[in-house]
Amino acid sequence: MDVKHLCLGVLSSGPASGYDIKKHFESSFKHFFVAGYGSIYPALSRLLEQGYVEVERLQQDRLPDKKIYCITGAGRKAFQTALENSVPRHKIRSEFLAMMHFSHLLPAAQVCDALDVHLSELQQLRDNLEQAAADKKLSAHGGDFSRHYSLVSTKALIDFVLGEKSKFIANSSPNIAVKA
């Protein structure tokens, strides 16, 4: 499962442009797979070469042409196969936790900042996931699972980080306590 296959996945529920697909990544995949234009556009080109998608050029008034991609039969089949053969890996790469691991080498203020930054990221993710759950248009009930999965984890982590931050501030010098 790479960007290419996820693009096929998006296209399996209807035609879309590269730009649309990017938006779909943002709204539905963000919590488990990140991709930018720099990986989506090349992916679509390769899918086109391989005959997994077809493209239709739409002229627009004053805006650049839109390229609408449409999945082919071969594309559907390839996606199905990829789905069936994919091993359900789940990887985390966290520079945040690396930083925390070596927090004894850092000034307390910086650790506190990192905690704050991470906390607000978690909170934003939680809000996005909750809103997505509310806008139920996305609920192909598989989408539900991945959203709830991330929500469960995110909520638990917010509580944890909040608690650790308090502890951390209590153990630090007063001038930092003031900052927070």
Added chain:
Amino acid sequence: MDVKHLCLGVLSSGPASGYDIKKHFESSFKHFFVAGYGSIYPALSRLLEQGYVEVERLQQDRLPDKKIYCITGAGRKAFQTALENSVPRHKIRSEFLAMMHFSHLLPAAQVCDALDVHLSELQQLRDNLEQAAADKKLSAHGGDFSRHYSLVSTKALIDFVLGEKSKFIANSSPNIAVKA
């Protein structure tokens, strides 16, 4: 924060061989950063070129020479700088969640399998983290944070997946219910 810097991080608390460093990744970094020999050995070579580490060859009886790497002053400084300048990213790439997102295209049995596989991975991770917490030799109290962080999330996810699996089985055909 990449493999190179994490190697420096390991070496900042004492000399080690590439093999040792790999073991350290397994035992302490696994839950937030994965690296194999294929990235660790080249990383050490580059660190050597850059003068951030020094190496001493140890001859061993009947075993291949051991190369003991030792961090230099410049290495410590570079690590410190990297630590101070690193942005606390936290990225998840999950083929498991991708699979679940498109679970409506898969046979129920395969979804159930993926759920089982993921669940046992989570349980294993939980056990490892709990054991690491028990063996307190690793507790440079920064290590504590990252372990607890992952533990909190993992425990919440185990509960969630357990619940979802039951629901999923209840909604599926009886022959699958038997399997599980």
Added chain:
DNA sequence: CACGGCATGTAATAAGTTACATGATTTA
């Protein structure tokens, strides 16, 4: 005697990130 652990590495490939490059439209 097979398997896991000890011990090092390279080479080919795949993959993704970042910055660059352009430019009109809409909204605050």
Added chain:
DNA sequence: TAAATCATGTAACTTATTACATGCCGTG
């Protein structure tokens, strides 16, 4: 008038993955 959105893409770079290549030791 500044910023966000729409819309496409390329090129250079960095990074990590995978498989390959070797070989001894200890344990069951």
